[in-house]
Amino acid sequence: MADASTILAAFSLLVFGLLGGFYLTSLNAVWVLIPAVFIAALSLTLLRTLLRGDALLERHVCVLVLGDIGRSPRMQYHALSLSRNGYSVTFVGYLGTKPHNDVIRDERIRIIPISEVKGLQVGPRMLTYVSKVIVQSLQLLMVLLRTEVSSHIIMQNPPGLPSMAVTWLVCNLRGSKFIIDWHNYGYTIMALSHGPKHPIVWLAQWYEQLFGRFSNQNLCVTSAMKDDLQNNWNIKATTLYDKPPAIFKETPVELQHNLFMRLSQSYPQFQACGEKPSRQLDRTAFTIQDPSDLSVTLTSGRPALLVSSTSWTEDEDFSILLKALEGYELLVTAGASLPSLVCVITGKGPQKDHYMKLIATLSFEHVKICTPWLEAEDYPVLLGSADLGVCLHKSSSGLDLPMKVVDMFGCCLPVCAIHFNCLQELVKHEENGLIFKDSVELAEQLKSLLWDFPSGEGKLAQFRRNLRASGGQRWDENWNQNVLPLLTGS
CATH class of the missing domain: 3.40.50.2000 (Glycogen Phosphorylase B;)
Structure with missing residues (x-):
């Protein structure tokens, strides 16, 4: 397998190609999207060549949340259920709040912490946002490429930017199956603060729809969301209702x-x-x-x-x-x-x-x-x-x-x-x-x-x-x- 610096260089071209296209498109410079996509495609081909040959681990699954693991109970439940069914689990996310003791003590679950990043604190707000996404993308890519090659990666959405694109890329390169667990839509959350007609909300919706279709399987939390994904985005999902684990019961x-x-x-x-x-x-x-x-x-x-x-x-x-x-x-x-x-x-x-x-x-x-x-x-x-x-x-x-x-x-x-x-x-x-x-x-x-x-x-x-x-x-x-x-x- 190629060394980390070579992978980083290739992925940088990919990220800059895609995000550069997003940024300039938002400024109505649509014509620049074609070379940006061309650069991204060349980079993807290079990365696939560099990473070919990894051995897939059939009884290993990666659980990913670009958020606080301790405040992501559903993803913790995924990890515990995988362990109970004989899978080893790599759990990637922020360690802001202490996870449940059952997760910490489980020998089959290995937590790999990632740190929150900030974009450039000078210049236009859009530049700050784009730079943050680029840094997060590179950080998440390097973390996922250093883990064992999983049979599946289960990713929480939202937040899906940039984890959805990075996870799809890693799965594509390594032969892993990509599962998205849809808790909500990220673009509707962004609309609460930016308004539904803001360009960044439109881009977020387009992004979720595009990369959501690249997944191998999908989970969602309601039948209404299942129907919405199918009817509006042509994404087929399995409804996995949230259910309480056994620890939730009447207290003596x-x-x-x-x-x-x-x-x-x-x-x-x-x-x-x-x-x-x-x-x-x-x-x-x-x-x-x-x-x-x-x-x-x-x-x-x-x-x-x-x-x-x-x-x-x-x-x-x-x-x-x-x-x-x-x-x-x-x-x-x-x-x-x-x-x-x-x-x-x-x-x-x-x-x-x-x-x-x-x-x-x-x-x-x-x-x-x-x-x-x-x-x-x-x-x-x-x-x-x-x-x-x-x-x-x-x-x-x-x-x-x-x-x-x-x-x-x-x-x-x-x-x-x-x-x-x-x-x-x-x-x-x-x-x-x-x-x-x-x-x-x-x-x-x-x-x-x-x-x-x-x-x-x-x-x-x-x-x-x-x-x-x-x-x-x-x-x-x-x-x-x-x-x-x-x-x-x-």
């Missing part, structure tokens, strides 16, 4: 108490009567432990625990929840038979500081809000301890489903979720949760679900019973039915 009260005790050390919202827990007073706002036999029970006058999780991005408007909580506070203050409320919002993301400032302006007596970051092992314990989940995810494409709701349902936790086009594939209104359109409707739903809490006779308890009765398929069974045949050819 003893484990609830342990989590609440730990959280109360940092978050007063979990403290009983505002007092820090001690050996003499082993209780939280929700639980109490009998010192004689160490048994744990839920306190009779406890607040309701409402949980939401977020990436703090533009596709989730948390002002809707904050306004609904304002309405709830007014109801309790007016004497409604409603419990106090502890609202826990977990997650990291770019808009968190903005919402933290909004939360700081609120003056509530009966509603408390905290925003902890939880380790991967604690998150399912929290969901399994909660009384109600809230989801504010509005799909940028209207074609994906929120994994947070899948996880909540795995814990038999009823959900209030904001409406968008294909949500009904997951949330059944008045059966396992409620669907709302605005803050007024959400406030009314909180009132109806938490009336006379914690009575086991209301609508909230009925939703939980429905979730228990429905059971539902878990991730491993779902994966074995839908993904394993793509790998084995069966």
